[in-house]
Amino acid sequence: MIELVLERITPADPAAGRAMTEHYAIVETVSGQSVGTIRLRLSDTDDIRLYAGHVGYRVNEAYRGNHYAQQACMLLKARALEHGFSELWITCDPDNWPSRRTCERIGARLVEIIDLPEELDMYQDGERQKCRYLWQLD
Template sequence: MEAKLPADETKGYVPAYEYRITLHGLTEWIGRISLRIGYNENIRYGGNIGYEINKAYRGKHYAVKACEIVKQVAIAHGMDKIIITCNPDNYPSRKNCEKIGAKLTEIVD
């Protein structure tokens, strides 16, 4: 874990964990993922999970694997649903969501 961020109600932030995504046995990071614990209006737009994979490592399902890992952390925190948001035109991210069993529930403007 890179950081554990406390809630900040004045900004509408829930507590969050930030992780570095690395390959086993290597220290070079290939991306990052964050898990925001809980629900509020900001989560509806920003989601509980946010991730970024460095360009050279995209297309290898690392985001899917990272989402599956942080999903277990969310479950351990008693979360019964996880909201993931992405741009509707971001087809790779939408495919990642499908691969972890997420369902499109709405498109928010």
Template sequence: MVELKEYNILDDGEIDVILYKKSNGDALKDFSPEYKFHILLHESDIVIGHINFRLGDTEKILKYIGHIGYGIDEQYRGNKYAAKACKIIRKVAKEHGMEKVIITCNPDNYASRKTCETIGARFIEVVDIPETSDVYSLNETQKCRYEWEL
């Protein structure tokens, strides 16, 4: 079992990443251990998005949902906050002994693809999500896979 750590405020001087939930996961339900963070404007209480970090190398993580997932509220997009949050979360990944992570996104999510390129993640491929997967939906039938060496 993975030992989840405690994190206070992680920041880069422009945004803060604050842990609000962690989960040990549930192997029987194919849920991996995970950290969930809010992204805030630096030294404020204004939440502008979220970033999640999942541990483990299950097929679900490696092919469909990735180790890192993020979202920025619409009015704050265009400022590279997702890329900045990924760079902050790199510390968490390294503290868990990871040398690389997978990030996935929908093929038509150009902003997320740009985030992956901005942080230096390498495009691997586009994969089809099996209809039998709990990740599959009418809006999510494929994923772009990126590998980010830390």
């Protein structure tokens, strides 16, 4: 079992194209150990829907294979609903099979794999495509 612990809220920075974001630690309830992070972007821009996604997660390598990302997404769903979301977009690299399986396990649907525009920071960092998953919350 896990719980989400709010670590911080970063404010929106429209000039940099960044949305207000809630950042959570994914914590094992028994051990109290932080096993990863998950964040919820609280905006619904084209860049978020197409490239960044509303939800981003990372599980520390030693804790992978325990479905912590899936559990964290399910816990984050309540927060998203409180913020008025009825759907969330999750993006990942096409070769990130664990993340793709997480999306499938929570019931998100692969809509498409898109090429990233060259002007994006992600492209400059070497990423070329993103899988776009739509997660209907209701």
